[in-house]
Amino acid sequence: MLSRTADNLYWLSRYVERAEYLARILDATQRLSSLPLAYVGTSNEWESAVLTAGCATAFFKIYDEANEENVTDFLAFSTANSSSIRSCFEMARSNARAVRTALTMEMWDQINGTWLELQRYGNGPTSREELSRFLRWVQESSLRFDGSAYRTMLRNDAYWFSRLGVYIERADNTARILDVKYHLLLPDNERVGGPLDYFQWAAILRSVSALTAYHWVYRDSLKPWLVADLLILKEELPRSLASCYEAIVRNLDSISGAYGRQGPAQRQARAIRTRLQNSRMDGIFQRGLHEFISEFITETNGLGGAITEQFLV
């Protein structure tokens, strides 16, 4: 397989996954911001949405204030933001078009259909309701694309590269979602464990579809260290860091098995997975959750670089 083809497949999946992630952040933020102000006091959730998406610098170059209108526009529809939902779908589609023959009919139909339908939304919805519908549509499009890849692709290097893109992006996204709670500082008059705190944790869990899973696993009220345990160390949860790395290592193993050669990407991925397997939550909290996550995000970026270096250029 040409490196260029592998590169397109990898980024196609990454962009689709990223679009879904942005929709999840906006959805969670919308939920948080619709809590009555009298109940939760003042809060800064729109700013934290921009921080979570990792594009605060670019945002504040264009806008002075992070409010619902600006943030929604920037993260969902802006053409100035290279990782808005619109840009992600556009880049996913152009990557898909470049490797049209490596995709199945279903995958192409799905990604092309998504792109065509995106035009229908124009420059953004006019009401909160329409925005909710849009966000739901984005998540469903990603699910359909993921499902069509899973169900129709031949299990060869093309499939493994596309999966690799999904899981690298997902690992990065879950880590960022968890980090949002660090940015989303509680106002002074709010206490830890109070109503705002509760809704913030619930929103985080909901944004990775893990609220029900949390109650199944722990049968307990929402506690920060248990939420972190679930999203970092539990391999059973499909969006957890541990689970993403299990999949990354598996797909890299498949690639190296087929090519008969190992490389730095595989070694790095295994090292990170080993660290996740050997860590325990009390150790992570002792060193600082934010520090752990920042380090993890840097390492995942490093792994992305190693994969690019080894296979995609």
Add this chain to the structure above:
Amino acid sequence: MRIRISHATTYRYDTPPNAVTQLLRLTPRNHDGQYVVEWRIDLSQDCQLHQHEDAFGNITHSFTADGPFDSLAISVSGEVDTQDMSGFVRGAVERFPPALFLRETDLTFPDAAIVEFAEATRAEAGAGASTLSVMHQLMANVNGELAFDVRPTQTVTTAAEAFKLKRGVCQDLTHIFIAAARHLGVPARYIGGHFYRADGVTAQDAGHAWAEAYIDDYGWIGFDPTNGICPIDAHVRIAAGLDFLGASPVRGTRYGGQGETLIVAVNVAQTGQQSQSQSQG
């Protein structure tokens, strides 16, 4: 190096036991120098195998098999991908501060002869020698002092007894190394695992054992006194403990039954790349 390991432990009973309960430390964990590609445990009797983690972070499996049965076989097989880390142990599970591994045990009690041996080793390394070079000297001396001999010692032979005999297996050499290192104030622990032999002999009678010593500024470093080398990519690390008993592969008890015989067969081989094994297929 890709190493394929199979490890079969078979018990035969003249009089069948009513039940057998065992604790297995047969499953390796990942660290920077090794990655477990796949691993499985099979038992010849129907029972539930529970996975736990012991205090040192070793993966353990426990089971109770209800008898009566004439034989019980525990077979473990898997593949591990290893890298030569020049003896450094990084990224392994650490549940205790290193100072815990200064604790003496019955099997690693340093008697007068071992104390003298340890002091002589320190003197031989020279005044002002670093801890690291003292440990290297110790490994070389244990390796030179004792002859490898499977006959005289058993699993319960202490370091002092083996040192008196001047012969023993990897377990005894490791115990002596640990006893001497701890006497010199260096935390040391017992590592049970497997060793791929460079001479191509893949069938072995038992697993391998070596020691790790904690050296300030470096962390844990492996020392294999049997081979006189620091662990390389031929070593697969399975369990760590204060001595053999803490890292032993199989421990257990049996209710009823008599005349137990034990056969252990270990096979450690290097696997080729996938394409090669297919063409040989």
